[in-house]
Amino acid sequence: MSAVTDTHAADHHDAHGPAKGFTRWLFTTNHKDIGAMYLIFSFAMFLLGGAMAMVIRAELFQPGMQMVEPAFFNQMTTMHGLIMVFGAVMPAFVGLANYMIPLMIGAPDMALPRMNNWSFWLLPAAFLLLVSTLFMEGGAPNFGWTFYAPLSTEYGPPSTTYFIFAVHIMGISSIMGAINVIATIINLRAPGMTLMKMPLFVWTWLITAFLLIAVMPVLAGVVTMMLMDIHFGTSFFNAAGGGDPVLFQHLFWFFGHPEVYIMILPAFGIVSAIIPAFSRKRLFGYTSMVYATGAIAVLSFFVWAHHMFVVGLPLQAELFFMYATMIIAVPTGVKIFNWISTMFRGSLSFETPMLFAVAFVILFTVGGLSGVMLAIAPADFQYHDTYFVVAHFHYVLVPGAIFGIFAAVYYWLPKWTGHMYNEMLGKTHFWMSFIGMNLAFFPMHFVGLAGMPRRYADYPLQFANFNMISSIGAFMFGVTQLLLLYIVIKTIRGGKKAPAKPWDGAEGLEWDLPSPLPYHTFAKPPTVQ
Amino acid sequence: MSTDQSYYVPDQSKWPIVGSVGMFLMLGGLAAVMVNSAESDPTTTAWVVFTLGTLTMIYMITGWLRDVINESHAGLYDAQMDRSFRQGMGWFIFSEVAFFMALFGALFYVRFFAVPWLGGEGAKGSANMLWEGFEAQWPLINMPDPSQFRTPEYVFGPWGLALVNTALLVTSSITLTFSHHALKKDHRKPAILWLAATIALAVIFLGCQAYEYYEAYAHLNLTLESGIFGSMFFLMTGFHGIHVILGTIILAVLLGRLLKGHFTGEKHFGYEAGAWYWHFVDVVWIALFVVVYVL
Numbered sequence: 001m002s003a004v005t006d007t008h009a010a011d012h013h014d015a016h017g018p019a020k021g022f023t024r025w026l027f028t029t030n031h032k033d034i035g036a037m038y039l040i041f042s043f044a045m046f047l048l049g050g051a052m053a054m055v056i057r058a059e060l061f062q063p064g065m066q067m068v069e070p071a072f073f074n075q076m077t078t079m080h081g082l083i084m085v086f087g088a089v090m091p092a093f094v095g096l097a098n099y100m101i102p103l104m105i106g107a108p109d110m111a112l113p114r115m116n117n118w119s120f121w122l123l124p125a126a127f128l129l130l131v132s133t134l135f136m137e138g139g140a141p142n143f144g145w146t147f148y149a150p151l152s153t154e155y156g157p158p159s160t161t162y163f164i165f166a167v168h169i170m171g172i173s174s175i176m177g178a179i180n181v182i183a184t185i186i187n188l189r190a191p192g193m194t195l196m197k198m199p200l201f202v203w204t205w206l207i208t209a210f211l212l213i214a215v216m217p218v219l220a221g222v223v224t225m226m227l228m229d230i231h232f233g234t235s236f237f238n239a240a241g242g243g244d245p246v247l248f249q250h251l252f253w254f255f256g257h258p259e260v261y262i263m264i265l266p267a268f269g270i271v272s273a274i275i276p277a278f279s280r281k282r283l284f285g286y287t288s289m290v291y292a293t294g295a296i297a298v299l300s301f302f303v304w305a306h307h308m309f310v311v312g313l314p315l316q317a318e319l320f321f322m323y324a325t326m327i328i329a330v331p332t333g334v335k336i337f338n339w340i341s342t343m344f345r346g347s348l349s350f351e352t353p354m355l356f357a358v359a360f361v362i363l364f365t366v367g368g369l370s371g372v373m374l375a376i377a378p379a380d381f382q383y384h385d386t387y388f389v390v391a392h393f394h395y396v397l398v399p400g401a402i403f404g405i406f407a408a409v410y411y412w413l414p415k416w417t418g419h420m421y422n423e424m425l426g427k428t429h430f431w432m433s434f435i436g437m438n439l440a441f442f443p444m445h446f447v448g449l450a451g452m453p454r455r456y457a458d459y460p461l462q463f464a465n466f467n468m469i470s471s472i473g474a475f476m477f478g479v480t481q482l483l484l485l486y487i488v489i490k491t492i493r494g495g496k497k498a499p500a501k502p503w504d505g506a507e508g509l510e511w512d513l514p515s516p517l518p519y520h521t522f523a524k525p526p527t528v529q
Numbered sequence: 530m531s532t533d534q535s536y537y538v539p540d541q542s543k544w545p546i547v548g549s550v551g552m553f554l555m556l557g558g559l560a561a562v563m564v565n566s567a568e569s570d571p572t573t574t575a576w577v578v579f580t581l582g583t584l585t586m587i588y589m590i591t592g593w594l595r596d597v598i599n600e601s602h603a604g605l606y607d608a609q610m611d612r613s614f615r616q617g618m619g620w621f622i623f624s625e626v627a628f629f630m631a632l633f634g635a636l637f638y639v640r641f642f643a644v645p646w647l648g649g650e651g652a653k654g655s656a657n658m659l660w661e662g663f664e665a666q667w668p669l670i671n672m673p674d675p676s677q678f679r680t681p682e683y684v685f686g687p688w689g690l691a692l693v694n695t696a697l698l699v700t701s702s703i704t705l706t707f708s709h710h711a712l713k714k715d716h717r718k719p720a721i722l723w724l725a726a727t728i729a730l731a732v733i734f735l736g737c738q739a740y741e742y743y744e745a746y747a748h749l750n751l752t753l754e755s756g757i758f759g760s761m762f763f764l765m766t767g768f769h770g771i772h773v774i775l776g777t778i779i780l781a782v783l784l785g786r787l788l789k790g791h792f793t794g795e796k797h798f799g800y801e802a803g804a805w806y807w808h809f810v811d812v813v814w815i816a817l818f819v820v821v822y823v824l
Contacts (some may be wrong), residue, residue, distance in 0.1 A: 023541070111617070115545070118544070118549065121545050124549070128553065158564045159564075162564070165559065180617075182616060183613045188613070215627070216624070217624050217625070221631035230567075231563050233678075233752075234753050234763075234764070235756055241677065241678035241760070242639070242644050242758070247635060247638055247639065247643060250634075250638060251635060254634070314652065
């Protein structure tokens, strides 16, 4: 049997390039095609979600109502959050996983290539359903991306039902994607690629995929219960029948908190590849990085109620969740120190990927520290649902997750396209993004501490100056992202030829392959020393 | 990690995109059915879309599995591919476990926190603020607000039909294991017979479940609308029931394949995956029996 398999697979892989025409993209089983589609899709969603953020910031530019109706403003905050979380950040990381994990572990493709394509193509279906709610009677979901009951069950618009099914499809897509990642990493590593030799991006994705499979079904469960409360007369989240709206929050955040780490752990892996490459030193504390990632993942299951300190939890629960949350700062701190130690006395150079990675370390720490402040239950009574929370999670998501993705794109773009990007433009993109995002989100700390609540279309006069600065920064950050689109298209079309290994300090199997990558790679597994 | 073989990467396939279109039509149609009926709008178009989507999904699943079976018979799958399938099925079942854990967690929370607090227990007890005189008990057969939710007469005890159902499912797991052991020794006839017995037990279980639901609706006033006990009861047994239906379909397909001469004593992962799924469904029932009926 093995002889048959060998010849078949051999001419299969070596002879065939990509299929012609658009059906290549519809029917593909190639991890690079699918990875590229994920990245393109996530960038489209990033622009769409970003456009909604621009609407929000335009309305908040000045106090009073200028641009939109309050009801539409609520739809914008809701859709912005949902699209950015489920449409931009998560698919971008899955795209990077698809593209890079087989290259990093010496595998010919993902373990289950057809299912891989299905995971991707479910996303356009899900987001078509979700975005179409904007045009429905009663408008799009307007209850915030956390869709708390009873706001979403009793008081939500009719389109909530479409939103629920969209979430179901996203969940199916994520679970299948995660299963594929785990099966690939467990089963398709090249000979000699032991677990503790894997690049950290592979490690962080392995753990992320486990989190996805564990918590996406919980999200499916909670939206199903919503659906039944809306249409079938159940009382899961209605106290009049013995249920409890707080049950919704428990279930949602049991999904939601691991979800937060799903959106940051792969970025940790990316930064752990880039910082050593541009420090020309090996990563400091590889083993501790692996264990720290595992520790963060385990702890993420025991901290969910820190999102609910003001909902009326018993005192013991407040204390437990407060201390459990603070413990997460320990493994996260280990990581920060490891990155800094890697840079310490390295021969640093600051090309665009490194700029984003260093900004990641600094600004993610800012977001992490405001997270520790929020974890303190008595302090959270003041901060809860203010712009301080908005500032916190935008500091972990924008310079955290999104800068991580940007860094990865610049780092691997020469490998993907065979061309070097324009360094000058890349650096411009970085500095505009860096300044824009800090202008947008840093003042939110101040207005939040002063008591400005989140998700309101209007605010009192005393918050006017800071909000105007935020809006200017947000516009700057938003417009800058069109530059990224320009840079990427320009690099795909041409530019300086990239060598197989454009970064002299980079390590990993992907740099042994030519740039641009052939359509099929590692049809025969390499041997790792 | 094999060194002498190449991993089989399938050629282009239309099934994923067919599946995505099918999923979009099916769930979009279903959403439209629900929204339109809630607003008393016509639902015909929505039903058509839903049906079209469902048929597309069936077309996709059968076509996709046919491709996989043909590839397996053509000898394209090596031991490494087999391990990928095992990983895939194993983690799929893990995701199902996570789904049911969420439901069990919800039941635990309702029973030990939400309802007692409604009854005034603890520092956060809210009975006197919301519904004066409401007394917490489990199963909840008195509503905090009886004007909104119907009150069930009483609920099922564990030692009637539920016990029978438990016996049925446990027996079905045993007969399935007999079938599997026979298949491993290439004794096809007993393998077929024991598998047929498993399916028969599954169908009887589904019949008993249907009868219990009928009783609940017709005589006990225990419905989806009768407060949190009814909600949790139907949510948990209902999702389990859907899984039993799916499992029964899987077992029936496996029986058909056995009759057609598929599977060997050595190579039968499709069969094993179905068996894993069935045992998982069985274990969930035992947990359901204990926490929903007995405790």
